[in-house]
Amino acid sequence: MEENGLLSSPVRRVAVYSLALNISLVSIKYLLSVATGSLALRADAVHSLVDVFASIALILGLVISTRKSPKFPYGLYKIENVVSVVIALLLFLTAYEIVQQALFEDTAAVSYDLPVLVVVALLIPVPFLFGRYEMHVGRRYNSPGLVADGNQFTADVLSSAIVFLGLVGSAFGLPLDRIAAVIVAVFILRAGWGILVDGMRVLLDASVDQKTLEEIRGFILAEPAVADVRRITGRNSGRYVFVEADVAFRIDDLEQAHRISERIKETIRDTIPRVDRVVLHLEPASVTHTRYAVALGDEEGTISPHFGEAPLFAIIDFDRSAGKVDEMRLITNPYTEVEKGKGMQTARRLLTEKPDVVVTRERMAGKGPAYLFAEAGVEVLRTEIPLLKEFLQAVRSGEGTEPDEISAAANHGQE
Structure with a gap:
């Protein structure tokens, strides 16, 4: 046949x-x-x-x-x-x-x-x-x-x-x-x-059930380069599902964003076979807030000289327009005792937190985690500031809301 x-x-x-x-x-x-x-x-x-x-x-x-x-x-x-x-x-x-x-x-x-x-x-x-x-x-x-x-x-x-x-x-x-x-x-x-x-x-183009839409939203948000899913709709057509979403990317490179969006579409179609077509409208991420992930050596707020061995990370949401910290929380690093690849595993774990800037005292240029962060559009900032509270003061000080300006406040350039 x-x-x-x-x-x-x-x-x-x-x-x-x-x-x-x-x-x-x-x-x-x-x-x-x-x-x-x-x-x-x-x-x-x-x-x-x-x-x-x-x-x-x-x-x-x-x-x-x-x-x-x-x-x-x-x-x-x-x-x-x-x-x-x-x-x-x-x-x-x-x-x-x-x-x-x-x-x-x-x-x-x-x-x-x-x-x-x-x-x-x-x-x-x-x-x-x-x-x-x-x-x-x-x-x-x-x-x-x-x-x-x-x-x-x-x-x-x-x-x-x-x-x-x-x-x-x-x-x-x-x-x-x-x-x-x-x-x-x-x-x-x-x-x-x-x-x-x-x-x-x-x-009559009624919406796809909410459970399926939330499942698709989860696949999109799982991509580190995605900052937010601002809108998602879907409709049934025969036995198939058509999906459209407005997605905020944290990267400006259109070619890179297109490559990542194709990867997201393939993941959705492979996981939910009924999905026939996925249309992602790429939008720039919001610039009103910046999320920092700061490697810490202890709970007292000492910035760690090592990225993969940092036992804690401070996740800080900074309101750039108001010049203040909206929220700060600590997460543990479960990979400090891993013999091989602790830096890469730590980086993957951090990417699930959707940071805009990763801060550490370690030189990251040329290392695996730096490439992962670059692919996701995440800035990597090396600083000599020893304490988290001093780093936050630098962030709050005037124009210190951009990574390169914070680096300048610490008298060190981004690696």
């Missing part, structure tokens, strides 16, 4: 099976209705014939939804949702047919025998089992059309059960099929309404 053939994907394959099963059910029910003269079986055959058209529509929707066209740059994925809405309407029609049959039609068969009852009874579990399988595949591959068609098959189970009860009840003169028909119609209407609502939400 060719890669783009009708049976090339599990979703299309199950849709073809659905069509074949519906054709078989129509044929069997129609032959039984001719043999018995049962109006109920004939009506059920007509109902299954409607399902045949629904299966054809589903297959067309699955095929057309994957086509690319310059006139539809965002794809034709929503055709699947259009199909699911059509199937929902067919469910409403089914409910109407059942009510009509229960209230106004004579459902008693003219003639029947035990083999007919056995065949009708055997027909009941077939669509139920296939419908459950079809919904399982539909949910696994996020195909709304397949899920809707599976629901249609479960509705067929109920209508087939009504026919069977009608045939059995007629033997005893009890109109059980009429009472059951009304109850079944309510269940069918409920299923159809759920399918209709889900399909219309997508067609």
